[in-house]
Each structure stands twice: as structure tokens, then as C-alpha cells.
Amino acid sequence: MIYTVTFNPAVDYVVHTDNFSLGTVNRSEGDEIYFGGKGVNVSFVLRELGVKSKALGFIAGFTGEAIEKSMREHEIETDFVKLEKGFSRINVKIKAGTETELNGQGPEVSQGDIQKLFAKLAKLQDGDTIVLAGSIPNSLPSDIYEKIMERLQNKNIRAVVDATKDLLMNVLKYKPFLVKPNNFELEEMFDVKFEADEDIVKYAGKLKEMGAQNVLVSMAGDGAILLDENGNIHKCGVCKGKVKNSVGAGDSMVAGFLAGCDKGDYEYALKLGTATGGATAFSDGLAKKELVYELIKQL
Ligand SMILES: Nc1ncnc2c1ncn2[C@@H]1O[C@H](COP(=O)(O)OP(=O)(O)OP(=O)(O)O)[C@@H](O)[C@H]1O
Ligand SMILES: [Mg+2]
Known part of the structure; x- marks a missing residue:
């Protein structure tokens, strides 16, 4: 099984407008909603290509529920940790010739929530694949990728890491x-x-x-x-x-x-x-x- 991990899944609200000006009322000429976050994207595309995966990570509030519902409707298994407070972030993308983005922050993740995620990751078995993608929200320890890889190192698990700078450099010793x-x-x-x-x-x-x-x-x-x-x-x-x-x-x-x-x-x-x-x-x-x-x- 391929497991994807998304720490901060998102609802992307995409608005198209001919003109956009700050400080005035602007009208949308069309809008769409997409569910995303890097791991979530990987799960959606794998499903499209006929490959099963299970999406892990943290979700919260009505936006989190919407993300999970959409994934399940696409026959993607999910096993998110549900946070008690806050809501999964909304990213606003304004397409008006040029593109302007306003990305939400996302909910607070507690130490207890991290332990819940680790408990789910403990179920991974030899031959499984884990996809760790994207940046780490501020409320999580910056070495969380390393911590996850360390816990998995005694199993024969293929890790895929799509991250930048130290986040990536620091996991190389676990041979992704x-x-x-x-x-x-x-x-x-x-x-x-x-x-x-x-x-x-x-x-x-x-x-x-x-x-x-x-x-x-x-x-x-x-x-x-x-x-x-x-x-x-x-x-x-x-x-x-x-x-x-x-x-x-x-x-x-x-x-x-x-x-x-x-x-x-x-x-x-x-x-x-x-x-x-x-x-x-x-x-x-x-x-x-x-x-x-x-x-x-x-x-
Ligand atoms: N303009 C393009 N035309 C054709 N193929 C593209 C284009 N942009 C991306 N691709 C394909 O997708 C691959 C990945 O794109 P890219 O290098 O932009 O990834 P990225 O920077 O990690 O993107 P992101 O992190 O935003 O998902 C490219 O190697 C290429 O095969
Ligand atoms: Mg990238």
C-alpha cells in the first residue's frame, strides 16, 4: 500500500475575474473549489492512474470534512488524525491575468495529535511506500520528517520525500x-x-x-x-x-x-x-x- 502524508491539507478556492483591484469590491466571473495539499494531490493522481493509496495527516473542521469526503467519493482510503480545534486551511487563488494567492495558515497540531499520527504510521508493513511531501506547518517540529523516517527504518519501507532544503537533506541518511x-x-x-x-x-x-x-x-x-x-x-x-x-x-x-x-x-x-x-x-x-x-x- 502507498501511504501519503499531508500535514496541512487545503481547500483551494480559485476565483476568475477580468480585473482585480485592491480596496474595492471585485466580482468573480467563475469559481472552482479543489482539494489539495501535496500528499492529497499525490493520492488523487494515483487513484486516477488506478493505484491505491491511503491518505494520512491532519484535518480539522468543516473544510477538513469536505476534503475527506471528496477523497472517499473518489474511492481513496483516508485515515486522517482529526484535530479538535480550528479548520483545515483555505487558500484563495485569484486569477485575473496575473495570479494572486492568499494561503491560509491551518489548524494548530498538538503533541498528542502527533502521537496519534505516529500510531497510525506504526501500522505500515514491509513493502509499503510512504510519501512525505511539502513543507512543515509552524505548529509541528521541524524535524518531523526525520522522526517519521527514524521510526520506519527497521522496516522495509520505500520512502518518497518531496521537500526542500534541510527537510530533505536531513532524511537522506535513512536512504529514501x-x-x-x-x-x-x-x-x-x-x-x-x-x-x-x-x-x-x-x-x-x-x-x-x-x-x-x-x-x-x-x-x-x-x-x-x-x-x-x-x-x-x-x-x-x-x-x-x-x-x-x-x-x-x-x-x-x-x-x-x-x-x-x-x-x-x-x-x-x-x-x-x-x-x-x-x-x-x-x-x-x-x-x-x-x-x-x-x-x-x-x-
Ligand atoms: N510547462 C510545462 N510544460 C510541460 N510539462 C510540464 C510543464 N510544467 C511542468 N511539467 C511537467 O511536470 C514536471 C514537474 O514540474 P515542476 O518541475 O514544475 O515541479 P515542481 O516545481 O515540483 O512543482 P510543484 O511543487 O508546484 O508541484 C516537469 O518535469 C514536467 O514533466
Ligand atoms: Mg515541488
């Missing part, structure tokens, strides 16, 4: 199965600027030396580079299409990669990840499988 920084995040980790693909390969290689089994560096419209656990380097371009929304492309790539590597063929996993990331970039919401399988033919 996959890490997926984008090129800017990788630059930031080593305080360097990339000029050519060789630089990316070099620094992705450092993450491998530090413990990661597979390192996938995504580069948005410029494709991706994978250093796989067998020592092979794969480069993949991107699919062509009209970009509508690139948010969640990275999460979709992780889902596609995981769905694809069941076959043990990393070249294929990279292609499925690329097509899935592209399908999200070319859609208003997350990738749909019809588009993914259409796009993969381009690669």
Missing part, C-alpha cells in the same frame, strides 16, 4: 527510495547556480552519495533528469500543450513515477511521471488519465 527536488530547490540546497545539465547531474549525484536511492530533478517546462538506483542517468523532455496551471505538476510527477516504477523500469517511470506532470500543467485541476496516456505517446 526517491527524492524529487526541482532544479531551483536543488540549487538552493547546495547554494549554487546551474548553467548546464551536467551541473544538475553532479548535484543530484551528491544527493545519491548522501543516501537517496533515486533522485528525480524536475525542471518544469525543461523536463527532468533522473539518476536511478542502478547508476543510470535518464533525461526526459516535456510533452507539448497549453499550460493552464502548473501547481501540482510536481506532485503529479511523483504519482506518475510511482505508478510507473511498479514495473521496475525507471525509463518508463520517468516517462509516466513526465506525462502526468504535463497533464496537470495542461489542465485546470489535476491530471486525468485520458490526457496522461495521450501525452505519453509524445515521449
